[in-house]
Amino acid sequence: MQKILIINRLGIGDVVLTTPLAQILKENIKNVKIGFLVAKKAEDILKNHPYIDDIFVYKNKHEKKKLIDDIHAKEYEKAIIVDGRLSSTFIAWRAKCKPLNKACTFSINRKQFFGRKALAPRAIEDFSMYAKTIFNINYDKNLLMPKIGNCDIDKKNSIKKWMQQIKKDTKEIVLIVARTAADIKNWNKDELSKLNLYLNENGIKPVYIGSNNDRDYIESILGEKINIAGSFGLRDIPEIAKYASWALSMCTGPLHILGTVEKLPIIAIYGPSNPLRWAPKNAIVVQSKLPCVPCLNWAKCKREKGNTCMDEIKFERVKNIILKYALIK
Structure with missing residues (x-):
């Protein structure tokens, strides 16, 4: 079984628009498990999600080691770093996940360096493009539809x-x-x-x-x-x-x-x-x-x-x- 970790620790909207990537991978790769690492504020929107198997939550730097241990314990071996952050790359490395894309962005006094290069103008298409550039999966970009976790009964x-x-x-x-x-x-x-x-x-x-x-x-x-x-x-x-x-x-x-x-x-x-x-x-x-x-x-x-x-x-x-x-x- 392949285990792929998607990392996007940015805002709620960014995470919502990344969910089609999880769907494309889930529907096109046989025997795959999808994990998703998000910031605390976006945790709830991924619960009860049909295309996401595990949710990992970045709370603060003091709990980072536990987070890394949790990812490693679930044996995720590959990571797509959608947020483009160098710090997310370090988390993946320490959890023994191989980053599948370059992510080098960091900030000093709110000034950003080595910003992530967009793969497409629209965010939903941009984030989904990793399915094509990394896994060579073809899909209809006009059918991309974000989805959050299902509401409780x-x-x-x-x-x-x-x-x-x-x-x-x-x-x-x-x-x-x-x-x-x-x-x-x-x-x-x-x-x-x-x-x-x-x-x-x-x-x-x-x-x-x-x-x-x-x-x-x-x-x-x-x-x-x-x-x-x-x-x-x-x-x-x-x-x-x-x-x-x-x-x-x-x-x-x-x-x-x-x-x-x-x-x-x-x-x-x-x-x-x-x-x-x-x-x-x-x-x-x-x-x-x-x-x-x-x-x-x-x-x-x-x-x-x-x-x-x-x-x-x-x-x-x-x-x-x-x-x-x-x-x-």
Whole structure:
């Protein structure tokens, strides 16, 4: 049996978009076992995954030895280092895994050296390309579809009951991801409030998803809403989204999780990041028209708050998208 370890310790979205690689390997290599090494924040999305046999979690440097011992104990012999990090290469070596690709990226004071070379413009195609370049597996890139782990049965049942209740309070289920961890990637709250009030006028109380840390922020948005931030896990999002008419999100992990739900229209609001690389294929992209977009350098944006690329996107543009695609029935 071959045992192949996929390593991607980057963000939730990066891990979601790496899952097609696991599927391609699982479906095209006989008698193969697939392990996946992720950062702690991405652990939950891979549980109950049909194409992943073992999940290894990088928590912190103090627990690195135990992690390496766990990988070695499971006898993984090969590693695909999707995140491109030199530190991930060292983990693979110490666990007696042979790296199948070069990964030399490291950072000093947030400045990156020997950055990973993309194999394709779109992230989902880029990460999947290792199946072709390493194993010579041919696949249709147009059929690549990310997938996270299945929702637990008890959660499915509770979501179904909960949906039956809230459908009495809203004409449609519209999901909104209110913000990201990087403030510069967040849509202006005043414009988001205008959207919320517009939906209220049309009989809709939008459902806001997020973490516990987002609850107060969501409550500060004007208008009636259903705030479930912190009430459900990441693997519950696709199950909730099955009941939704459409969704809206900035470029963040939950956007890519919503992107795993086929035929769900998603309004994706983009500023500093590049939708050509990151936007789900079912996304209707609304992007800032500032000349500096996309800058890919949101940590060092020199524009004052209130004058950023995300501030430039006004509610009327989003409203026009809603009307154009007849999203409100």
